[in-house]
Amino acid sequence: MVEFPSNGSTASGYLARPASGSGPGLIVIQEWWGLDPSIKETADRLAAAGFVALAPDLYHGEVAGHQEMDKAAQLMQALPPDRAARDMSGAVDYLAGHEAVTGDGVGVVGLCMGGMLAWILAAGRPDRIKALVPFYGYPQGDMEPDWSALSASCQAHMAENDDFFGPEGAGALEKKLRDMGKDVTITVHPGTGHAFMGPHNALGTRDEKLAAEIWPQVFAFLHDKLG
Numbered sequence: 001m002v003e004f005p006s007n008g009s010t011a012s013g014y015l016a017r018p019a020s021g022s023g024p025g026l027i028v029i030q031e032w033w034g035l036d037p038s039i040k041e042t043a044d045r046l047a048a049a050g051f052v053a054l055a056p057d058l059y060h061g062e063v064a065g066h067q068e069m070d071k072a073a074q075l076m077q078a079l080p081p082d083r084a085a086r087d088m089s090g091a092v093d094y095l096a097g098h099e100a101v102t103g104d105g106v107g108v109v110g111l112c113m114g115g116m117l118a119w120i121l122a123a124g125r126p127d128r129i130k131a132l133v134p135f136y137g138y139p140q141g142d143m144e145p146d147w148s149a150l151s152a153s154c155q156a157h158m159a160e161n162d163d164f165f166g167p168e169g170a171g172a173l174e175k176k177l178r179d180m181g182k183d184v185t186i187t188v189h190p191g192t193g194h195a196f197m198g199p200h201n202a203l204g205t206r207d208e209k210l211a212a213e214i215w216p217q218v219f220a221f222l223h224d225k226l227g
Helices: 036-049 069-078 081-095 113-124 169-178 208-226
Strands: 003-006 009-016 023-028 053-056 100-113 129-135 152-161 185-195
Touching: 003 036, 003 081, 009 036, 009 081, 023 036, 023 081, 023 113, 023 208, 036 053, 036 100, 053 081, 081 100, 100 113, 100 208, 113 129, 129 208, 152 169, 152 208, 169 185
Parallel strands: 023 053, 023 100, 100 129, 129 152, 152 185
Antiparallel strands: 003 009, 009 053
């Protein structure tokens, strides 16, 4: 666990480093459960692939168990958007200045709620964020940011059967952003349900075979864009 400045306050997060000791930087944004073992496992997986991965604790110590759907929903709804934005932006600056991070930009990976927030962070920090990989999450309605400054290349992975972030909205977002000249590819994976990459399998939707195919694609994309 590390601490870093967050616009006059202090935030914390889980930092995972590769065996080599250095590599491109990645922000890993949590699901609605909080900074739980599964998101740390995801950061460790990215570190094993050569990245310096930082998962900021957006709930400031609160965590919901995978059987506590109501608590997770409450934590997500109670999350102050301005504080989350500050914490994520602070994490970007901390990582960009970290001695273990190579290259001149960072990437962001997010799942579920974190997938949605990853888009917003990339749109708000085009100065630092060069690559974006959101899983089964995107901003909708009033949550949509101003997309004009988005400069990161994006490889997004969505679920076909998803009551939270449906495939129709994903397709509409891809068209909108491509029409704006953005480098965005959103893949809706047939037959999948929300959280199909989640090691916790909290929703019973985990697809281990597909996850084993997608992770190498993600690693290659991020290494290509970040060095």
